[in-house]
Amino acid sequence: xxxxxxxxWYAENVTLLVGKAEDAVLDKAALQTLAHAQVNIQQNxxxxxxxxxxxxxVVSAESxxxxxxxxxxxxxxxxxxxxxxDLEEGDALVAFGAEYSIYQEASxxxxxxxxxxxxxxxxxxxxxxxxxxxxx
Numbered sequence: 001x002x003x004x005x006x007x008x009w010y011a012e013n014v015t016l017l018v019g020k021a022e023d024a025v026l027d028k029a030a031l032q033t034l035a036h037a038q039v040n041i042q043q044n045x046x047x048x049x050x051x052x053x054x055x056x057x058v059v060s061a062e063s064x065x066x067x068x069x070x071x072x073x074x075x076x077x078x079x080x081x082x083x084x085x086d087l088e089e090g091d092a093l094v095a096f097g098a099e100y101s102i103y104q105e106a107s108x109x110x111x112x113x114x115x116x117x118x119x120x121x122x123x124x125x126x127x128x129x130x131x132x133x134x135x136x
Contacts, residue, residue: 022090023060023061023062024062025125025126025129026060026061026091027058027060027062027063027129028125028128028129029125030058030059030060030063030093031063032121032125033058033094033111033114033115033118034065034094034114035114036113036114036117036118037094037096037110037113037114038056039114040109040110040113040114041053041104041110044108049076049077050073050076050077051073051076051077051079052096052098052100052101052104053076054069054072054073054075054076055069055070055073055081055096055097055098055101056069056094056095056096056097057069057070057084057096058092058093058094059084059092059093059095060087060091060093061090061092063092066084066097069081069097073097079098081097081098082097082098082099084097094111094114
């Protein structure tokens with residue numbers, strides 16, 4: 001071993017930074033998925049009252065848009081959304097609170113197509129998330 005050199009490994013700092021980057025990637029990917037899904041609903045002509053469109057929400061380590069979506073959806077159609085979906089630690093979710101969303105998805109996909117779009121955008125999402133937490 002060379003004399004006069006010392007390696008300092010700041011494991012806690014690295015772990016914290018990587019964890020923040022992972023959370024940021026999942027959050028940005030989830031928000032982008034929701035945005036694509038809402039555009040797809042519009043392009044699929046799946047809007048009647050606007051309830052389903054506005055019932056979309058994201059839950060992640062950095063975001064929870066359920067209450068905002070609930071308020072917006074209720075204002076559009078005076079209806080209640082399904083309860084907020086559960087989230088496991090380290091995950092992110094995109095959901096639609098209109099209970100009939102699953103039938104609309106099955107007949108003319110809007111959410112799965114959004115996920116496919118985001119998959120193709122992941123390189124940019126990862127880069128943006130890394131920059132947002134200080135990784136270069």
